[in-house]
Amino acid sequence: MKKFFQQYYTNLFLTDRLFAALGFCILLFLLKFFFSWLGEIPEIALGVVLMLWFIDLFILYRNVQGIEAKRLTSKRLSNGDENPIEIEVKSKYGFTVNVRVIDEIPFQFQLRDKDFRLNLPPGAIKSIHYNLRPTKRGEYDFGFIRVFIASPIGLVTRRYNFDGAKVLPVYPSFINLGKYELMAVSRYLTEFGIKKIRKIGQSTEFDQIKNYVGGDDIRTINWKATARKSALMVNTYTDERSQNIYCIIDKSRVMRMPFEGLSLLDYAINASVALAKVAMLKEDKAGLITISETIGAIVPADRKAGQLGTIMNVLYKEKTRYLESNLELLYSSIRSVIKQRGLLVFFTNFESLSALQRQLPYLKRISKYHLLLVVFFENTELKALSTEPAKDIEGIYHKTIAEKFIYEKKLMVKELNKHGILSVLTPPQKLTVNVINQYLALKAQQRI
Structure with a gap:
């Protein structure tokens, strides 16, 4: 048990639901002083809460790696444009979990609202999409992907930290x-x-062979093509x-x-x-x-x-x-x-x-x-x-x-x-x- 807590306590969080349940138990103990007929109900309620807490811990930590998440981006970002960012989350739990995803985006954006919530059925894969618009060229550091998992009981939350850290360069606008x-x-x-103004060039850059029309320069007649087609054909040229x-x-x-x-x-x-x-x-x-x-x-x-x-x-x-x-x-x-x-x-x-x-x-x-x-x-x-x-x-x-x-x-x-x-x-x-x-x-x- 000691090793368990040493390994996982930093990623274990108590939820508001647990504090509400404990608060209700405390209220029952206080009321017991005034209403003796409550008997052992406060002890039973506390025992139920503790039992559910241990069950919640067990089902969340039974899988060593119950969740997978990765960030999908292009190799570089386009300055001044909306750049699509995707986070793919996959569940390996055997029950539906409540998921909260926090993406640590570069500090240059000064955004703290990239916080997404979703429900993942057993074995499901879901994608989160959002856009970022950089306004300065340079290097942008992405941090971790923090994924918080809660079971249907909802008394504790387990955090997964995925090292999505990467440095993406922001180049001049290329998306458009x-x-x-x-x-x-x-x-x-x-x-x-x-x-557009059409101008017949006289450079040595050949363009095409076409039928002769009145006004074409007779010096450009292609006699070989004329012989094959049995009609006057001329070469046309374009300016460099x-x-x-x-x-x-x-x-x-x-x-x-x-x-x-x-x-x-x-x-x-x-x-x-x-x-x-x-x-x-x-x-x-x-x-x-x-x-x-x-x-x-x-x-x-x-x-x-x-x-x-x-x-x-x-x-x-x-x-x-x-x-x-x-x-x-x-x-x-x-x-x-x-x-x-x-x-x-x-x-x-x-x-x-x-x-x-x-x-x-x-x-x-x-x-x-x-x-x-x-x-x-x-x-x-x-x-x-x-x-x-x-x-x-x-x-x-x-x-x-x-x-x-x-x-x-x-x-x-x-x-x-x-x-x-x-x-x-x-x-x-x-x-x-x-x-x-x-x-x-x-x-x-x-x-x-």
Whole structure:
């Protein structure tokens, strides 16, 4: 018995039902002082409670391992997305047990309500499903799975501890990549506001052989195919499709601003991963540059099989810095690294027109050699404030200032367009879709 308690006492818990039964027995003993006719009823009641307690102990601890539980997750979590988590519980008891499952999830979520209750018939297997939405990249430590078992008697509870401890990395958003892949391969781009412009290329990349129609260049007639088909056939060619697409991510302090739990840097990282995937599906080469006061990571543009994984591994550890980005250094790095003209998508943020004007000379120099697309963010809090009716003089002041900053954002777009620099001003939650739409529009217009 001593060995039994030494082995199991730490996992043995008394229930409210037992305390209620003992309280009832105590009440009977107290009443016995005033009502002698109770006789031996209090002793009998206490004996019954103790007997049931021992029976409960026996049936719960008769099986060395009466319950099995395991946590089923993917090898990594997707930042900013709902990630499914499953806990599978199997009963080996010969009777129905009441089960309480507590999953020790990573401290980053600051959740204490992952507490599940269920009934398990003999030999049954049940699954518990819930979702976790991480808002920071990095490593997340899962702890034990605590399973508490009670028999139908319910006087004691036995705890099982399953070592579900594991460390899962949280990578840039990858769960919704399939949705953006459909945008890349869909032929019905007009639903995204994109009109594809057909342009007959004259490069050496062969496309197909088709029937001759009026207006086709007679120099492209394929005489062998004509002889076989007894009709004029011509070769068609397409423009070179493999272009360099670089995502340039600003890691300076302007990207620390939070929105719905994610920083602007995280939104830019998620959009970069999605754009890289779509670009490679469109047969372009995807690359990456990160910049703050110094040059961060540089991933040369490529479309090999592991390129997307390389980009995600680089972005996995990127963090914002506290100084302003050095765009002069960015310009010199672009000139030395990127030898061919391509599309550069620069994710940054400007909160004032003067901030843009400080960086504008370097942006103009970059746009001379590449097609530059500057992506920056709307301040959604200011936009919401500007639409609210003012209730007093202070409210009028706040609303006026908010409208001033919103108007400055529109001036930034005009200023960039004036110098031939493309721009996208977008709310954070629509960043990925808007950037991919802009890329597809440029692709359809044969600008890249």
